[in-house]
Amino acid sequence: MLRFTLRRAVLMVFMLLGLLAITFTISHIAPADPAALAAGPDADRAMIERYRVEYGLDRPMYEQFAIYLQRLLTGNWGKSIHTTRQVWDDLVTYFPNTFELVMFSILIAVALGVPLGVVAAVYQNRPIDHTIRILTVSGVALPMFWLGLMAQLYFALHLGWFPLGGRIEMMTDPPQAITHLLLVDSLLRGQFSTFVEGLHHIVLPAVALCFPALASIIRVNRAEMLETLNQDYIVNARAHGLSTFRIVAVYALKNAMLPTMAMIGLRFGWMLGGTVLVETVFDWPGIGLYAVQAAISSDFEPIMGATIVLGFFFMMTNFVIDLIYGILDPRVREQV
C-alpha cells in the first residue's frame, strides 16, 4: 500500500508539471496581449511596454516558464497583471468557497443518487423507475445555469425560502479564517448563527450544481445494479432464502458501487472545474469565476495558479478513489 501511495505521489508531481507546461503554452499561444489588456484601452505604447517589462512578458517564453517555476518553488505564486493582486491571496479567498460548494453538492448527489439508482434497478420498468428516469434525463439534458436561474426565481424570489445568492448575508462578518472553509470556521469559532446562514446560502447553488452528477450517479448505479442482480451469486443468495434487503444492500450494492465510485470521483473533479455558471447565477465567490475571468484577460499567473490548485485536487480525488477501489475490491488490492 505504501509503495502504491508513493508511486502515485511521484507520478502526480510529473502530471502536475505536464499540466503546467501545457497550460502555460496554451495561455501564451493565444493572440491576446495581456500587457495591452492590463494597461487599459486608452493606454499608449510606452505604458503597455512598461507592463510588459514589469511582468516579465518581454522575455522569451521558455525563460518566463523557468522563472515562473523557480518562483513557485519559493512559494511565490506571482500576481495578476489584470487586478494587480497576489495570486495566492486570491486562491485562498476563492478556492475554499468552491471546494465547500462542490463537497456539499456531491454529498447531495451521492446521498440521493445511490439509493435512487438501487430503487430504480430493483423496480425496473415499474412506475417508480420511470419517475426516477424523468429526473435523470432532465438532469443530463437541462443546462445547469437555467436550472439555477429557475430555482433562484422560484425558491428565492417567489417563495422567499432561500437567499438569492452570495455566501452569507451582507451585514454578517465572516468568521476569522482557520481553514478558510466558512462552514467549518464558523463552527470552530462557535458562531452557530453564521454556520446556519452559510448552510442556508449553500443549498440552492449546491442543488443546481449537483443535478448532472446526480443523474449520472443514478444511471450508472442503476445499470450496474441490474447487471449484478442477474449474477449467479445473487440467484444463489436468493435460493438460500436471504432477505431481499440484505441481498440488495450488502451483496449487490457493494459490487455495483465500483463503477459508481469511479463516476463519483470523475464528477467531483469535473464539478470543481465546472462551477462557473452556478457561481455566476448565485454570485458565489468561487474559483470558477476567478479562473474564467483570468482566462478571458489572458492573465497567465492566475490561470496557472488556478490550474495547479484544480489539477491537484482532481488528481487527489482520483487517488482517493483508487484507494477506495482497493478497499471495496480485494482483487485490486492484490494487484497492487
Added chain:
Amino acid sequence: MRKLIGVALVAGLTAASFAIASPSAQAFERRDGQKILVTAQRQAVPTMDPSVKYDASIRTMQQAMYDALLKYVDTPPRIVPWLAESYDVSDDGLTYTFHLVKGAKFHNGDPVDAEAVRWSFERTLKLGKGPAWMLNAFLKAENIKAVDAQTVTFTLDRPFAPFTSFLPWWYIMNPKQVLANEVDGDLGQKWLIENEAGSGPYRLKRVEQGTLYELERFDGYWRGFEGKLGGIIYKLIRESSAQRAALMRGEADLVTGLSPDEFDQVAKAKGVVTSTQPALTAFGIKFNTQGKLTSDINLRKAVAYAFDYDALIKIYNGRAVLQSSPFTDAILGKIDVPGMPRKDMAKAKEFLAKSKHPNGGIELEYVYVQGLEEERLMGLILIDSLKELNITVKMVPLTWANMVARGSKVETSPDMIAIFATPVSIDPDAVAIQYHPSSQGAYYGVHWLDDPELTKMIEEARFTTDWAKREPMYAEIQKKIVDLQPEIFGMMRERRIAYRDWVKGYEYSPVRMTEEVDFYPLYIE
C-alpha cells in the same frame, strides 16, 4: 415518452417562473441605526488605486473615496470646480493656476494642500499606468509646482486645449498616508489596492473580494451632505435576472446591469423608479481601411448605405438613437453632419458599381464579442442588408481579448468589427483623436485610418486653445470623418438604471461609463 416528459417539465418550470408574484419589498439595510444604501453591480473592483487603473466599477469606488480638482456633473455634462474652487489660464495657454478650497481634509484629518495635489499628479505620471496617458505627452512632473498651501500651478509643454477636461479623473491622494505604507519603493501600489487615502465623501470600511465592498460616510467631508446616509454597500450580482430579483426583494436599492427585457419588467413594478439616459458611448462597425477589400472607399460607402439602421434601434427595444455625427451628442461642438448615410439601396448600388467589385461576389468578415447577443444580432442585420449587393458576411465571434489582439495589427484586423467606444471626456478631441494615426491598433483605432489631411486638421484643433476658433474646426473634422467612412456610424444606446423609490438624489452624467455611478449625491429618504 421521454421527450414528452421533458417537454412537460420544461413547460411546468417555465410557467412557475412566470407566476412570480409581486415584489415583496423589504426595508433597506441599516447599520448602527444608520441607513445603508445597497447597490448591485456586475463588475468586481480588483484595485482602488487611482493611479493604476480605471473602469466603470473601479471609478465608481474611486469617485466615492477621492476628490479631484474638477468634477463632471449633469446632462449635458459640465465641468464644475471641486477641490479647486477656481483656476486661471495664462495668456499663452501654457500655465494653469489652481486655487484650492479651504477646509478640505483627508480621511485621517490631514489637510488637502497644494503639495498633496502636486504629489498625486507626480505619482500617476511616474507610475505611467491608468490615467497617465491623458497628460503624459504634455505635462512633466517637474512642471507642477505647489506655490503655497492653497495654490498649485501646472505648466504644459505646449498649449493643449483638452487639459482641464481630463482633470476630473485625476484623484488627489494623501502623500503622507501612502508613503507611510510604501513597500520597496512601490509608491504605495500594494497598499492602495485595498486601502484608500482620499478626501472624498466616503471612506472604505470593508473589502470582501468577489463579494462586496462597503463604504462609510466621512463625517468631516468638506462639502457636507444633502441627505444622511450611513454608508454604501457595493454588492456583486453578476446576472441580470438576479439583479432584478434583488431589486424586487428590496435587497438592492439600485441596480445598473439589467438587460433590456429585465429592465422593461422592473419598470412596471411598484416602488421601483427606472430611468434611461443618453450616453456618450457610440456603437459603430469599423472597417479596416487598409484591408484587402475594405480599403476601397466605394465598397465601404456601398455597405454603409445598404445597412438597415432602423433594425439597429429595434435591437434595443427603441432605447437608442442613431448617430448623426461621428461625435455623440454630449461631445462639445457636435453638429448634425449633412448627408449621414442611411439605408438607400439605390445609392448603395451606385457606390458598389464604382468599386473594384461592381457585382459583389465577395465575402466580408464581421468580428464581434462572443456572447454579446446584441452584436450577434447586428451581424445578422449585416448579412441581411448586404444580400442585395451580392456580398456575403462571415460572422466570427471572438473573446474581447482576442478581438483586440486581431485589431492591433493591420494585417490581421478584420474587414468589419463591432465596437462600442466611450470617450473619456466631453472635449471633441477625445473622439477626434480616435481617427488620428496615433490611435491605430487601439480598440477604437481598428479602422487603421490614415488620412494626412484629417490628421492635420485634428492636430491643429487640439493645440488651439480659443474655443471660438476650435468649434468650426471640429465641425469640419466631423464632416471629413463621415466622408472617409471608416465605419458604419451606428447608434448611441441609452443607459438603464433602476432603483427603489426611497432612493433620492440620483444624478446622472453621460460622461460616466456604462454602469458607473456617482455615490455622493445619493441618499435614502
